[in-house]
Amino acid sequence: MQQLQHWQEGSAASWYDASLLPEFGAACFDPAHWQRQDAVLGQSHGRGVTWFIRGPRCELVLRHYWRGGLLGKLLGDRFCYTGLARSRCYREFALLNDLWAAGLPVPRPVAARVTRQGLCYRADLLLERIPGARDLVSLLRERALTGEEWRKVGVVIRLLHEEGAWHSDLNSHNLLLDAQGKVWVIDFDKCAIRAPGRWQPQMLARLQRSLRKEQGLHTAFFWQEADWDELMAGYQAG
Known part of the structure; x- marks a missing residue:
């Protein structure tokens, strides 16, 4: 408490x-x-x-x-x-x-x-500080995430949406995975609680753009469009 x-x-x-x-x-x-x-x-x-x-x-x-x-x-x-x-x-x-x-x-x-x-x-x-946590970008430069890990990301975003938590900059640097496989969301500067609306799919689209951008920036970046389908499966199931 x-x-x-x-x-x-x-x-x-x-x-x-x-x-x-x-x-x-x-x-x-x-x-x-x-x-x-x-x-x-x-x-x-x-x-x-x-x-x-x-x-x-x-x-x-x-x-x-x-x-x-x-x-x-x-x-x-x-x-x-x-x-x-x-x-x-x-x-x-x-x-x-x-x-x-x-x-x-x-x-x-x-x-x-x-x-x-x-x-x-x-x-x-x-x-x-979240012990042992790394952002998705640093992880994806080393290995691919499993389908289960992507679905966990989707579930967490759905939980935020159900709480009405609008994240102004949900990108692949602001999502972390700890040593136990738990997904975390960070950097809530200029964020707020909002009623359901267009901001929810916009948040998801911003994250997808971020992953595509990082893929273009790094020679080794273990992300593919099919991973987004896994994330959305977790989001819809959550």
């Missing part, structure tokens, strides 16, 4: 799970804090740096929010402040909390922070 707490210090407002971060403070969002404890396990580079950390109760993923596109070049990591509940990290934290509580295979949210600076804010998010 999550023990969600609210924490305020100066211009920063945070929410955190006390069962996973019993000694919470602003330093939890600072990579240097974890480096001093020799608790940094690794990092990945995308729009920014994502840090993998050995936390007090579980492994963590620390992510700072950055803008993309032209606004990213102008504003970097600053977003227009229109209220805490409208901040990107709060919305992702709250959505993940609801989905995780409903038993869906998403990362468990651990903490989020909004730091206000005048009309703008910066934001950070801490999640529980």
Whole structure:
């Protein structure tokens, strides 16, 4: 059971799970804090740096929010402040909390922070790391997924749809498979709960385009169109 707490210090407002971060403070969002404890396990580079950390109760993923596109070049990591509940990290934290509580295979949210600076804010998010999980792209560059694995992917997408969970960027990098064969969905930034509608087949089409794109990018990529039929069989059966 999550023990969600609210924490305020100066211009920063945070929410955190006390069962996973019993000694919470602003330093939890600072990579240097974890480096001093020799608790940094690794990092990945995308729009920014994502840090993998050995936390007090579980492994963590620390992510700072950055803008993309032209606004990213102008504003970097600053977003227009229109209220805490409208901040990107709060919305992702709250959505993940609801989905995780409903038993869906998403990362468990651990903490989020909004730091206000005048009309703008910066934001950070801490999640529980999914042990032994790899994204579909890295797996498909090494081996083909079985029909059963593809059907599991379809079942998970159907579960999201039944919960009304719209994923704004469901691509092959945001679907993970762990060592036990469980499928996970990550990166719920700018996502939301919606009533059933056209967004559901659009989500599926986006994923299919992603797989086709990755197939064209890599010499070795073990995906074929027939795999999509297996995924859809799982989706329809789910």
